[in-house]
Amino acid sequence: GQQVMQIPQYQHVQEGEDFTTYCNSSTTLSNIQWYKQRPGGHPVFLIQLVKSGEVKKQKRLTFQFGEAKKNSSLHITATQTTDVGTYFCAGRWRDDKIIFGKGTRLHILP
């Protein structure tokens, strides 16, 4: 069946260090979305990747979609305290099924 695995579950980094979270799907995705959820808040849409091998940047955030459209990553350069939260990927298939990864909780050490 369709699954989305996301690692790591937790990540503690010093402020200024880089951070990466990875998502892997058991089957080829139609597209993948990334969300950020602050503690106590709701998921906020960050980006959608559709094309094989796609790379998109938003300031310090870089999103990649693998050539086989089965994996994706989110990389944050030079983390800041405002980056704290849980980052979720959400895989989407042609049948419109949406499955979220378990999320990576990012904690920034001052």
Place this chain on the structure above:
Amino acid sequence: EPEVTQTPSHQVTQMGQEVILRCVPISNHLYFYWYRQILGQKVEFLVSFYNNEISEKSEIFDDQFSVERPDGSNFTLKIRSTKLEDSAMYFCASSVSQITDTQYFGPGTRLTVL
């Protein structure tokens, strides 16, 4: 900026009772969604709704759940006979279309089943 709103923010109910969670999607959006998030766990898709009918639902969305768009603005999730394991945060989301796919989430309703 337009936003999705949800009421109530917190609902406490007894096991076996019916609950209705309400959402007002962004006005020009055509696709509506319900998700749930058990405390500390991942977001789980429940159902998507378009053109007054369900377009997709997950295994979680069984006969105890139903959705409705009773008027031009509200989108509701009904749980007929709540169970303890239904305790979770329920998020409503909406998007302009499936093509653009940007989903805007509401602030959520925390459902506590006693």
